[in-house]
Amino acid sequence: MADVVPLPGVLAQLRLIAGLRWTLLRNGLQRKNNRWDLVGIILAGVFAGILVVGLSAAFCAGAYAILAKNRAGWMALLFWAVFLWWQVFPIFVAGFGANFEFKTLLRFPLSQRAFYLLGLGYGFADFAAVAAVCWVAAMNLGAAMARPEVLPVMLAVSVLFVLMNVTLERLIGSWLERIMAKRKTRELFIGLFVLSMVSLNFLNPMMQRYGMAARPKVLHYLPYLAWLPGSLAGRAVAGSVHGDMRATLLGVAGLVVWLGVTSGFLWQRFAAQYRGEEISESAAPAPAKKKTNGSVASLEAAKAGSSNEEWLPMVPVTVAAVALKEFRYMTRNGMAFLTLLLPPIMVVFFTMQFGKGSALREHAFNSEKFFPGIMAYLILILIMPAYNSFAFEGKGIQTYFMAPLRFQDVLMGKNLFLVTLVSFELGLSLALLMWRVGWPSPSMFATTIAGGAFAVLGQLTIANWSSLSFPKKMEIGKMKGQRNSGVAVWTAFGVQIVLGGVCAVIILAGRWLSEPWMPAIAFAGLTAAAVAGYVASLAALSRLAERKKELLIETLCR
Amino acid sequence: MGEIAIATQKLTRTFGALTAVDGIDLQVQAGHFFGFLGPNGAGKSTTIKMLTGLLAPTSGRMELLGLDFQQHSIEVKRQIGVVPEGMGLFERLTGGEYLRFVGRMYGLDRSTTEKRSEELLEFMQLADRKKTLIADYSHGMQKKLALAAAVIHGPRILFLDEPFEGVDALAAGALKALLGRMTERGVTIFLTSHVLEIVERLCSHVAIIHQGRLVAQGSLEELRAGVAGSAGETKTLEQIFLSIVGQSGAEQSRLEELTWLT
Numbered sequence: 001m002a003d004v005v006p007l008p009g010v011l012a013q014l015r016l017i018a019g020l021r022w023t024l025l026r027n028g029l030q031r032k033n034n035r036w037d038l039v040g041i042i043l044a045g046v047f048a049g050i051l052v053v054g055l056s057a058a059f060c061a062g063a064y065a066i067l068a069k070n071r072a073g074w075m076a077l078l079f080w081a082v083f084l085w086w087q088v089f090p091i092f093v094a095g096f097g098a099n100f101e102f103k104t105l106l107r108f109p110l111s112q113r114a115f116y117l118l119g120l121g122y123g124f125a126d127f128a129a130v131a132a133v134c135w136v137a138a139m140n141l142g143a144a145m146a147r148p149e150v151l152p153v154m155l156a157v158s159v160l161f162v163l164m165n166v167t168l169e170r171l172i173g174s175w176l177e178r179i180m181a182k183r184k185t186r187e188l189f190i191g192l193f194v195l196s197m198v199s200l201n202f203l204n205p206m207m208q209r210y211g212m213a214a215r216p217k218v219l220h221y222l223p224y225l226a227w228l229p230g231s232l233a234g235r236a237v238a239g240s241v242h243g244d245m246r247a248t249l250l251g252v253a254g255l256v257v258w259l260g261v262t263s264g265f266l267w268q269r270f271a272a273q274y275r276g277e278e279i280s281e282s283a284a285p286a287p288a289k290k291k292t293n294g295s296v297a298s299l300e301a302a303k304a305g306s307s308n309e310e311w312l313p314m315v316p317v318t319v320a321a322v323a324l325k326e327f328r329y330m331t332r333n334g335m336a337f338l339t340l341l342l343p344p345i346m347v348v349f350f351t352m353q354f355g356k357g358s359a360l361r362e363h364a365f366n367s368e369k370f371f372p373g374i375m376a377y378l379i380l381i382l383i384m385p386a387y388n389s390f391a392f393e394g395k396g397i398q399t400y401f402m403a404p405l406r407f408q409d410v411l412m413g414k415n416l417f418l419v420t421l422v423s424f425e426l427g428l429s430l431a432l433l434m435w436r437v438g439w440p441s442p443s444m445f446a447t448t449i450a451g452g453a454f455a456v457l458g459q460l461t462i463a464n465w466s467s468l469s470f471p472k473k474m475e476i477g478k479m480k481g482q483r484n485s486g487v488a489v490w491t492a493f494g495v496q497i498v499l500g501g502v503c504a505v506i507i508l509a510g511r512w513l514s515e516p517w518m519p520a521i522a523f524a525g526l527t528a529a530a531v532a533g534y535v536a537s538l539a540a541l542s543r544l545a546e547r548k549k550e551l552l553i554e555t556l557c558r
Numbered sequence: 559m560g561e562i563a564i565a566t567q568k569l570t571r572t573f574g575a576l577t578a579v580d581g582i583d584l585q586v587q588a589g590h591f592f593g594f595l596g597p598n599g600a601g602k603s604t605t606i607k608m609l610t611g612l613l614a615p616t617s618g619r620m621e622l623l624g625l626d627f628q629q630h631s632i633e634v635k636r637q638i639g640v641v642p643e644g645m646g647l648f649e650r651l652t653g654g655e656y657l658r659f660v661g662r663m664y665g666l667d668r669s670t671t672e673k674r675s676e677e678l679l680e681f682m683q684l685a686d687r688k689k690t691l692i693a694d695y696s697h698g699m700q701k702k703l704a705l706a707a708a709v710i711h712g713p714r715i716l717f718l719d720e721p722f723e724g725v726d727a728l729a730a731g732a733l734k735a736l737l738g739r740m741t742e743r744g745v746t747i748f749l750t751s752h753v754l755e756i757v758e759r760l761c762s763h764v765a766i767i768h769q770g771r772l773v774a775q776g777s778l779e780e781l782r783a784g785v786a787g788s789a790g791e792t793k794t795l796e797q798i799f800l801s802i803v804g805q806s807g808a809e810q811s812r813l814e815e816l817t818w819l820t
Contacts, residue, residue: 395645397646399707
């Protein structure tokens, strides 16, 4: 019979968890691929240190200036800054995935109280929390230097404010953990997150257009913020400075209520986890099974597939199958969907900034420049994934090597889908450009289309080579570590700079020679050459795929 | 002697200094249910990967259905089905979409692919999850789907790497029946499993690989005959396996080190 040993205390368990996190980080850095991450971490550490120390000095000076100049009401602004940082920054990094799931600790013999305290302790072991605590401490230092008699109230308010913030952050974090644990909600969250980031581009033009009109409404709702933690903390400190005991007590009481409410909710969340709430990904429940027999199912299937017509009659079956699979993958990849939304969004954004009717009217481009410029930019965005086109295949890559086909069919299927997609996107963007900016001259229109075709088709061969030679696994619905290999990125940039240079020289030569149709003709010729080069490269790329088979399988099935 | 489905000569694969498979000479007759056994890291999966075109051998030859793999890889692949290690599924497709994709990749026409996909999904009890992505399948469901994909084109040789791992008893029973029927129709099944009882029940012939070398090959009776035992005693496959790889009795001495637990 094994011995039953006494449990360690909560402090010892906290120490063990800190040790565990450190070991995970250290072991992660020992992996060969993560050496560069170490450099990244050191650089990030330096920048983070500068941010924390620099802003600590700013918060200290701010608190000192506010209290020394007897403007204690403004202390709320400092508390608000800390509050927003503490609550918003962790949400920004949540999309990049946590290395360590806190709830996995539940397999150890912990009481619910210990689990709760460990959860709060985990909340303090976070960059946002460490920085925020430093800034609150700096505010206390500034306050002590300016008005020493305020320090007791300032300290009490700071403690409550810090406890409330860490509790609220953990509460939001535990809900985020729940959201991020399931594939569908995680992808939706990340999609909305990226979309909101893209939407920030429109903030400036919107402010320029509607800022003045919105101001009275914003001022109308401002007093309601008085009951939020930043304002309550500021009110308590201001009350102490002005000798207004009622205001101080009201502020402190408000913070206590906030702390109590958030603690109650957090206790409930942790209790649910403690009881064994299952939030991880698991098999979706089956819908109620319809009573069918095999023959009926076969009949239905036969009916559905009675037509033996191909959906792409001119294309080999295997190529069409890969293209269809690529389409299905795109429809299930939130990030890819966003990439599709990006070109029209960017067209609207650029035309708002620089086009007709924009606030920057004096910089307005004419459609002759706008057309080729924006097309080049859109091709840059849309073609980039082709340089690591197997990124999302995962273990499915084995199917391509097990199936009886030449690998060039796989490449052609992928390229066919990409060219169709790029054509659709460019067509959509062209329509938007015509609406927002107007038609260019026929020669410039033809030049843009032919130049775009050359730029896309000219890249496919090299993009295929890059995909086979420098594969990097990526996962749908995750943001952490989701980047192409460095070589693939530099290859793409190099190719795009060269092609962009060639296109620019041809367009400028047309203008210099006053031959407006010359660039379009030159691009058509180059496109034909690019297609010929592409076709000629396929057999060599098939052989390359065979040579790189093990690298691809090892990298993507990991 | 019948037709040889799988034959290798001095098949070798090295990874740097490590020789994972060391000059093995395998012979599997058509229609046999063949078990390929070995301890962890013995070279089983490496051998299957080479035999299915997922890994190139460092040296040696492989012939499947009388065709040299290197020279006729597409023709060979057309006639084999594989459930590889890790299953090789495209997780962002639904089960039906994946089967239709695989069917088309093996050159089946559209109506045949549709019909077989539906029938296989029905047989594997996956038909009621038409809209569920493979990523949301349980491990056992993924295994069943991988097996369905491996047989959709009616292969003459089926390679199965741990096919029953994670599959529930009901489904496993149905799968075993299916595989049994396939061998009756002349399909060769090459299977690896750590569950020796399954291999013993299903397979007529067995090979054992240990540290990259083939240490035994033959029918179960031949292997039993080769292992010394007391008169009248019928050795189980587990006993044969432990006897051949030289591990019998080793666990007893290791257990003695855990006196605080035992």
